[in-house]
Amino acid sequence: MPSMFAINADDVRSAARMLSGIAVRTPLLEYAVLNELAGRRVLVKFEGAQHTGSFKFRGAYNRLARIEEAARAGGVVAWSSGNHAQGVAAAARLLGMRATIVMPSDAPAIKKENTEALGAEIVLYDRQTESREDISAALAARLGATLVPPFNDPFVIAGQGTVGLEILQQAEAAGAGLGQVLVCCGGGGLTAGVATAIKDADPSIDVYSVEPSAYDDTARSLVSGRNETVAAGAYSICDALLTPSPGEMTFPINQALLSGGLAVTDEQVKGAMRFAFEKLKLVVEPGGAVALAAVLYSLAPRTERATSVVVSGSNVDPELYASIISWR
C-alpha cells in the first residue's frame, strides 16, 4: 500500500546517508541565559553554519544528487527568494551541473550576490506581476533542465528532514529529553521533513510550525483543515517565508504530524534577532528567527521537557541587520 504522504522516515534516513560528509552537521547550541529566560532547556539548531548559510543546501543536494546521469547535462532550474537559490547553486557546483535561478527582483542583495558567486545564472522576475512557476517551467523546457522546486518535492523535503534527525541525535547526546521542536515555515518543506523524522522517533514530541503573522497560512490551514491563503499585499520582514499558501505535498504531512501552528510579529522577529546578536552571538536572518521568537515571547505551549528551535538561516543584508541590532 503506498503511503499517503510524499515521504516517510526512511526517505529522511536515505537523505542523511546521501548528505553524510557533504552537508555540515550543524551544532545544537545551548545557552544558560536562554534556558533561564524560557524556564526550560532550549536547544538551538544553528543552520546558519550550513553551506550557503541556511538549511536549504540539504534538500537541494539530496534532490540534485538523484538526477540521473543522462539528465545532468541539462542542468537545473529553480525559483527562490534566495536561500533555496544558494542551496541549489552550491549543490550544482559540487555535482558539476549548470544552475539557473529565478529570483524576485527585490530579493536581498546578499542572496543574489552569493548565488551568482556560486556560479549560477540568475533570472529576475517581478514578485507582484509575474509567475515564477511559469517563468521557471518555460526556462526548464528551453534548456532541457530539471526543475528543482523549493518544497513540493519528496527529495527536497527528505533532505530538509535531516535537520530533525540531527536534532534527535544531538539532543540525546546532550542528555536532553525533547518535549517540543519549533520549526519556521514558508512552504512547509523543512517543517514536514523535520516532523517526519521527529514523530517517527518519538510521537510524544510536539512539532510546531512558526510563521510570520502576516503569512500564517499554515497555522490557519491547520485549524480550518483547508488550504488557506494569505491576504493579497501581505507584508513581512521575513523574506524567506513569504509563501502564500501551504504546499501540496507538505501540507498533508504537516496536517497529520504537527501539534499546531504558531505565528510571530515582525517586531518579535526583530527582538529575536537582537537577542541572538546580544546573547547567542549568532547572526540570524528574519525568517530564521521566528522559532526563537516563539520561545522568547512565550508563544509556544509550556513544556517541562526541552524545546529545540531551528534557526534556519542567516543571510541578511548588513544594512538591514545593522538597523535591527542598533535599534533602542
Place this chain on the structure above:
Amino acid sequence: MPSMFAINADDVRSAARMLSGIAVRTPLLEYAVLNELAGRRVLVKFEGAQHTGSFKFRGAYNRLARIEEAARAGGVVAWSSGNHAQGVAAAARLLGMRATIVMPSDAPAIKKENTEALGAEIVLYDRQTESREDISAALAARLGATLVPPFNDPFVIAGQGTVGLEILQQAEAAGAGLGQVLVCCGGGGLTAGVATAIKDADPSIDVYSVEPSAYDDTARSLVSGRNETVAAGAYSICDALLTPSPGEMTFPINQALLSGGLAVTDEQVKGAMRFAFEKLKLVVEPGGAVALAAVLYSLAPRTERATSVVVSGSNVDPELYASIISWR
C-alpha cells in the same frame, strides 16, 4: 623539582574536570568557504557561545572555585576591560559570592551592562590616569576579598587552557590533523594555557599568539627575549587586548612554547569581523577576531595540516558592530 612554569598540562586537565558540566563545551566549526580561502582546513573554536560571551568564564570559574570556604564570604575583586569582568561576575553568581569589578570608564557599554546584570558591583577608573591594580588591591584589602587577576594567576591560566584541550579532542573527532593553533593575546593567559595543553599532547603543533599591531608586545618580546612594552598612547579597536606588556607568569610559558607572535591591523580585524558576519554567521568582537584575521590575510606560516583559530569573544556594542559590518 618544581616546574619553572606557573602551570603544566595536569593543571589544565584539573581545570577541565572542575569546569565539566559548568562551562560550555563550545563548538569547533568548519566552513567550506573558509577552507577554500585558506587552502587548508580551518577549525573555528567559537568561544562566543561560552557563558558571558567569551572564554574568560573558564579561568574565572576555575579560580573562584578554588577559594577556600572561609575566604568565600569576603567575595572577589577583579579588574577588567569587560570580558574577565563578566566571567568573574558569572562565576561568583554561580558560587554565591560577592564580586566587585574595577573597569575602565571607556569599556564597551554592553560589557558594563552585562557585568552589572550578573550581580557584580562596578567601580570605574580612568585608563589614562589611574592604576587599576592599586585601586583593586585597596578594594580587596578593605572588603577582605580575594583578588582575581585577569591572567597572572595559575588557576586562571589553567582554566583558559581548557580551550586547547577541547580543540584537541574536537579536531580529532573531526578527523583533522592539526598543524597550528592561532590564539589571540592580551596578557597572554589564554595563549599560555592553550599552548600548555596543545604542546603537551603534540609538540609538532605550532601555537602562535596573535595581537593587534599597535599592541604587539608579546610578538616583540618573543623576538627580543625581553619584556617589551607598547608605546604610550597606542590605540587599537581591540578593547579586550589592550595589555601593555606580557604577563609575569604567562610570558615564560609563551616564550618556551610558542612558535612566534603574529600581529594584525585594525583594518584586518574589521575585515575578519565582516567575514564572520557574512560567511560564518558568527558575531565576533574586535579582540576575538585577530586569529581569524591572521588566517584571512595569510599572516600565519603555511601549513599542510589544519589550522585552528580561537574566536575568543563576541561582546561588541551594536553601534560599533553595525558600523563595521555595513562599511563598503
